[in-house]
Amino acid sequence: MPKSPNRIAVPPSGGPSFRPKTNTTAPISTLCRVNGPLSVATIVVALVLAVWYLIRAALNRPPSRFDLLAMGVLGVLVAVLVLVAVAGLFDGSRPSDTATFSGYLITTIAFAPTGFVLARMEPTRWGSLILGVACLTLPVLVLRLQQIASVVTGG
């Protein structure tokens, strides 16, 4: 996961703000709503599925109907997470790096569907591996979202 400690300590001057900002001190608990039980659930489900898919790939099994369905469920979970986060953007505190945050949100919501489509195209063990890789990357994306969200304007 990309680390940029100096970026977190000092929000970039001029910043990615498109509007004048007021110094709102947001309680950490909001974190643009990406640090709640929903993201914990997403991360746990993704990791459990990742292990499952990797085992399937190791056993030379193509993605089953169940596997694809599970990926779909994970996709829905992620979509809810992202929508809640987007709603949070219009609700007071914003991460000081809103541009990056939005970029990650778009990537995150597109992720499970992309993995799903690619795995459908590959009905071999490698399809299972694609699902596994996707499920290993999603937690990283969610953690990055939390990281970026934890730096709020004036916070």
Next chain:
Amino acid sequence: MAEPASPRDTKARPRDAALGSGPGRVLLTVYIIFAVAAGARAGVQIALKFSEAPLAYLLSALAAAVYIAATVGLAIGGKKGRLIALTSCSIEMVGVLVVGTLSIGDKAAFPDQTVWSDFGSGYGYVPLVLPMIGLFWLWKNRA
């Protein structure tokens, strides 16, 4: 795994199979991830704070372009796709080694991270391993 051969057994991979199928499609998936990651990073860096570290941000853009090219090459396959993928994987290999070495040796020139800084340690060293796997895959699937 010596499983009883299923009809979709990957060992029966035909020699003229598309570059972007089988293990190649996994590679393609990872390249898509990196094309998006590097592309978005470069976009944000250049659009919002280019003057802070122009060299690092231009390198980010170059890295992004290379990942996108590799993705396209693997996806279209054939002679042309192979050539594109081969070129971009080679640039990638050189890039990650040179930038990795420079970023460790000369911190001042790289005040901000790129995908290739510190041999891609910010991305779990995947940027270092990926071109190796890519080149191996292209070599294994040479016509």
